[in-house]
Amino acid sequence: MERPVSTLPKAHLHLHFTGSMRPATLQEMAAKHRIRLPETLREHHLLRLTPDERGWFRFQRLYDAARACVRDEEDMRRLVLEAAQDDAAEGSRWLEMQVDPTSYAPHVGGLTPALEIVLDAAREASQTTGCQVAIVVAASRMRHPLDARILARLAARYAGEGPGTVVGFGLSNDERRGDTEDFAPAFRIARNAGLASLPHSGELRGPDHVSLTLDTLHPDRLGHGVRAAENQEVLGRLVDAGVALEVCPASNVALGVYPTPAEVPLRSLIDSGARLALGADDPLLFGPRLAAQYETAREVHGLDDAALRHLAASSIEASRAPDDVKKGLLAEVEAWGPEQD
Structure with a gap:
């Protein structure tokens, strides 16, 4: 008898701060601040977009509204706190939440206070929810790119390896915007502080961009990276370098990268050794949370x-969980299996 995937211990490595929000929480915050939401957010219509700049513009407009x-x-x-609670309910024991403090800084007195609030909240959530929370600062x-350097220096000040610390530095938003190589100095600052290099790449752009990201930003993981499956040489580079891929099937379909969940190349990526x-x-915008991604892997x-x-x-x-945390969680994963009569 199959066990619920929510009981499988796991780590969650690709979750954005605003995008983690519960729809009900968004409604309450909008009411609190007397903000009128777009109909899509008011009615919680899940996104199904075209894989072009028009589709991304619509996504970005809704994300900005939230x-x-x-x-x-x-x-x-x-x-x-709510992200940690939701993750804990779905079997996530370690969450690396990605945040760009720039957007929240004006409301709380600056970049540093904004990051410190998030880090303190992560420490508190780690103590009360059953899911330990670390932070990825993302440009x-x-x-x-100079703004990215500022954020990298800020992230470096709070670098650590446990809950409530900064464990990585990311680069998010539309891959088609900006020149990837221009962000290399920011990633160098982060790497020198011991932070993981965690840029988005290989979702909206193909394997050529994955190669560029490998050459210029020297990632430890790639946000998405699924389109590396289109080129065996590029995929081989990822496998040989041990670069992990943060695969998000629901968002791949919602953004129109693949027409259906079945066409997300999960099997071929696994078979490649990635x-x-x-x-x-x-x-918040795409619908399924973490456990649903595992259900898709099982059912689809x-x-x-x-x-x-x-x-x-x-x-x-x-x-980037500490070694003792990894060891304990891996032992729990090994023990997970079919329920016994």
């Missing part, structure tokens, strides 16, 4: 419990 409802310290702390491709970690990305891609254990173990191994 982000505008996060306007004080209480809101920020609530997002972290945006939509901003100047290290994978399933993620939910922005469940035909992965049995042994394969699901392998995915969960890969997520833990690819995380």
